[in-house]
Amino acid sequence: VMPLQKIFRVIIMGAPGSGKGTVSARITKSFALKHISSGDILRANINSQTVIFPNTQLFREYYMVKLVPDDVISRLILKDLRALENSSWLLDGFPRTVAQAEALEDAYSADSVVNLDVPFQTIKQRLTSRWTHLPSGRVYNTDFNPPKVPGLDDVTGEPLVQRDDDSPTRRLKSYETQTEPVLEFYRCKGVLQTFSGTETNKIWPHVEAFLHVKL
Numbered sequence: 325v326m327p328l329q330k331i332f333r334v335i336i337m338g339a340p341g342s343g344k345g346t347v348s349a350r351i352t353k354s355f356a357l358k359h360i361s362s363g364d365i366l367r368a369n370i371n372s373q374t375v376i377f378p379n380t381q382l383f384r385e386y387y388m389v390k391l392v393p394d395d396v397i398s399r400l401i402l403k404d405l406r407a408l409e410n411s412s413w414l415l416d417g418f419p420r421t422v423a424q425a426e427a428l429e430d431a432y433s434a435d436s437v438v439n440l441d442v443p444f445q446t447i448k449q450r451l452t453s454r455w456t457h458l459p460s461g462r463v464y465n466t467d468f469n470p471p472k473v474p475g476l477d478d479v480t481g482e483p484l485v486q487r488d489d490d491s492p493t494r495r496l497k498s499y500e501t502q503t504e505p506v507l508e509f510y511r512c513k514g515v516l517q518t519f520s521g522t523e524t525n526k527i528w529p530h531v532e533a534f535l536h537v538k539l
């Protein structure tokens with residue numbers, strides 16, 4: 325892992341299914357950035373039954389059907405970031421709306437925004453073959469990284485589900501209307517770096533080279 329000279333704050337963006345989770349795992353393997361994932365934070369809060377969601381059913385509804393309200397997710401993420409005041413981080417899954425981006429910007433400004441630009445046609449195919457283990461958030465893809473036993477989670481053996489929002493059209497629509505304006509927000513700030521392609525394995529070397537120079 326490459327140590328960093330100064331504190332660096334990176335955001336990874338891209339449509340659902342563009343490969344953010346996959347690329348984030350590779351980034352944190354190569355660079356000393358702490359991975360902050362909004363999905364992981366939400367799941368941790370559910371599992372510990374601490375705040376906000378009085379019951380798992382309500383979260384399930386959010387998780388399966390719609391985005392969590394801006395003020396709820398912003399509060400959760402900023403609380404975790406404040407605990408990392410002197411660390412470099414990689415933020416994944418947040419911000420997804422301009423309101424969230426503004427809430428973040430009030431506290432911290434991003435040094436770089438890595439945007440994964442994958443054609444919608446490619447994403448549709450991927451999401452159709454994506455299966456999720458809901459309690460952990462582990463994702464599989466029947467072509468790219470299949471589970472060892474079809475339909476079952478590798479670690480727990482529990483069943484995998486296809487999320488409602490894995491039905492691509494609605495998710496991509498919400499990305500277009502809610503999240504694309506966030507890209508514009510960062511473009512205006514001059515920190516947006518876009519990587520285009522159809523395969524993670526081909527995009528990754530460019531992301532890696534960029535971060536090597538940047539960090």
Ligand SMILES: Nc1nc2c(ncn2[C@@H]2O[C@H](COP(=O)(O)OP(=O)(O)O)[C@@H](O)[C@H]2O)c(=O)[nH]1
Nearest residue numbers: 340341342343344345346450464465468523524
């Ligand atoms: N076929 C294919 N699938 C990929 C590739 N990269 C990632 N995936 C799969 O596509 C799905 C979405 O990737 P993920 O990293 O979860 O994207 P995220 O939603 O942006 O975090 C997962 O099932 C991945 O295993 C790729 O290059 N080719």
Ligand SMILES: Nc1ncnc2c1ncn2[C@@H]1O[C@H](COP(=O)(O)OP(=O)(O)O)[C@@H](O)[C@H]1O
Nearest residue numbers: 362363366386387390391392397417418419420
């Ligand atoms: N920034 C966010 N704003 C609102 N809701 C969010 C945000 N991040 C995550 N969520 C909620 O958590 C769910 C799971 O998120 P995540 O694990 O990032 O999965 P995915 O990348 O597949 O959407 C989302 O469907 C949404 O309900």
